[in-house]
Amino acid sequence: MLVSRRLTGARARAPLLASLLEAWCRQGRTTSSYSAFSEPSHVRALVYGNHGDPAKVIQLKNLELTAVEGSDVHVKMLAAPINPSDINMIQGNYGLLPKLPAVGGNEGVGQVIAVGSSVSGLKPGDWVIPANAGLGTWRTEAVFSEEALIGVPKDIPLQSAATLGVNPCTAYRMLVDFEQLQPGDSVIQNASNSGVGQAVIQIASALGLKTINVIRDRPDIKKLTDRLKDLGADYVLTEEELRMPETKNIFKARRNHGDLWRNGQAACNSLCEYAHF
Template identity: 45%
Template structure:
């Protein structure tokens, strides 16, 4: 049985999130370009909380499932899916896909396989903070060999990356 945290209205998570059970999602046939995914891990980011509150710039259709990041395992792939195979661990390429669910059916083009050697916790948090850190270092200043970067307040995952 699949389950998901859902919200039908914006508000404080403890007031609006509900755990929903779905008996049919595991049996639904896949479209030719879809994959059935099983959750491995999904973090809770401030952006997730802000999405539920309605304060984040991206506003998924309601009712919705929160979760911008996570790592899932491909359980099955549609007939036309050539980039992902059952057993692959995948991360979302798009924001607000709703990773706070035990499983789901998604369009394969919205997911990317990650290397087997990458730990699950690193894969689950791969899509928001690491690209932000890379963007800051590559697009805001031209760094050269020997340059030093000083960062103040590196308590977030961006700072750690």
């Protein structure tokens, strides 16, 4: 789910943050009313002062926007997702915990409103994403340091930009850090319909790699299979089909054209602990 200028979709992990997000939505403005050069009347943020159940510790607050000086960058957030890692961070059981009180959200995309006199790599109108986790993206606007941001192209879809920093990077490292794969080689992965899995499919396709994608069976299996193939998947199998004896013919055929990298359970589970949706 994306927290944007107008929240849509009921796929949040309700009722975890539902009431807070609905309150933000009622107070927010639509994307069409967004102006890159308008002065904010106030800044709203989802803040937590202690760790615990997000539905209990998160509060919608008005924050004061600090002045833009030196290497500062004034950013208006356009969209930010809600990830399992965001929830874990609020609960206090994530590997990286920001200093409290903190604003929730590790990913997102914003538009630069103004820059300080020392900023050289960004200008008003640019799109930016966090350079590291823990920046606190569940807010309408903020002033960050230039080094905390990475500029991204504005011609990519908003949702793609907002979710660029975690899953696609994980997918890329899975494909390049373990084996020296060459065009024509094959990759097999489970949880293929997860955010990481879909990124693996697309990146592998761009690199000339073949993908064998394992998913859980479900009533709408054909719809999901077609969607993954539209992304570039070569094979889509359910876990049950993977266990069938005749499936071995797929692997034999792929071995004749290149090495098969079995990232399967071990590699995928170690890097994609939240991949099973």
